Amino acid sequence: MPVFNEQKTIREIIAKVMAVPIEKELIIVDDASTDNTRAILKEYENVPGIKVFYHKKNKGKAGAIKTGIPHTTGEIISVQDGDLETDPNDFVHLTEPIKRGEASVVYGSRYLNRTEKSLYFAYKFGARFLSWVVNILYCQNITDEATCYKVFKADVLKKIPLEYDRFEFCPEVTAKVSKMGYKIKELPMNYYPRSFEEGKKMNWRDGVKALWVLIKFRFVS
Ligand SMILES: Nc1nc2c(ncn2[C@@H]2O[C@H](COP(=O)(O)OP(=O)(O)OP(=O)(O)O)[C@@H](O)[C@H]2O)c(=O)[nH]1
Numbered sequence: 126m127p128v129f130n131e132q133k134t135i136r137e138i139i140a141k142v143m144a145v146p147i148e149k150e151l152i153i154v155d156d157a158s159t160d161n162t163r164a165i166l167k168e169y170e171n172v173p174g175i176k177v178f179y180h181k182k183n184k185g186k187a188g189a190i191k192t193g194i195p196h197t198t199g200e201i202i203s204v205q206d207g208d209l210e211t212d213p214n215d216f217v218h219l220t221e222p223i224k225r226g227e228a229s230v231v232y233g234s235r236y237l238n239r240t241e242k243s244l245y246f247a248y249k250f251g252a253r254f255l256s257w258v259v260n261i262l263y264c265q266n267i268t269d270e271a272t273c274y275k276v277f278k279a280d281v282l283k284k285i286p287l288e289y290d291r292f293e294f295c296p297e298v299t300a301k302v303s304k305m306g307y308k309i310k311e312l313p314m315n316y317y318p319r320s321f322e323e324g325k326k327m328n329w330r331d332g333v334k335a336l337w338v339l340i341k342f343r344f345v346s
Pocket residue numbers: 126127128129130131156183184185186187189205206207208210271272273324325326327
């Protein structure tokens with residue numbers, strides 16, 4: 126769980142993750158938060174099943190994920206944001222294809238089999254467009270490249286060299302698993318989008334960067 130300035134949601138999301146009825150550990154990486162998040166996380170340092178790490182300087186979402194990965198011990202790894210946009214109970218079905226040995230990479234899709242609840246049309250359009258680019262450049266068949274719920278067989282994620290530190294995590298990991306030959310399995314997930322007023326931080330520049338990263342890794346190794 127990469128976390129940056131999530132004092133309003135951090136307690137609730139930790140409680141929700143810990144309540145999911147599957148065997149798990151929660152690795153939290155605080156990305157040099159400047160609000161009360163760090164003080165709240167101190168309370169969890171000795172809680173069984175939770176490990177907390179702190180960045181001295183802000184690195185970005187991927188930077189925090191990269192810090193967390195080597196500390197994981199499980200057979201399946203997923204990213205979980207520190208906000209309340211997703212429902213951790215979805216991990217029960219999102220991990221199934223990996224447990225059954227049917228897939229090594231599973232993405233939860235916000236757009237599969239459901240009526241749309243996006244707050245911002247531009248985000249939905251951007252996410253769909255980037256997925257279309259992935260399908261064309263990398264021969265995948267996905268609807269949600271930018272989803273937070275990217276679930277990996279641990280050894281697959283651990284062998285991907287990740288270069289970028291910010292929101293490029295999504296396109297970079299998608300490009301690299303595709304180039305390694307993995308077919309991404311998509312399943313529906315719940316999504317409760319937050320507004321900018323509620324703390325959403327990504328913007329259109331992250332979308333342009335994502336497009337660039339997808340094109341770059343298609344043609345550069
Ligand atoms: N914006 C931002 N988020 C960070 C950073 N480091 C870690 N994060 C965490 O990364 C996660 C994703 O950030 P969000 O602002 O929720 O991004 P989003 O617009 O919801 O986009 P998604 O990544 O699709 O969830 C959150 O858990 C953040 O707390 C950082 O430097 N900046």
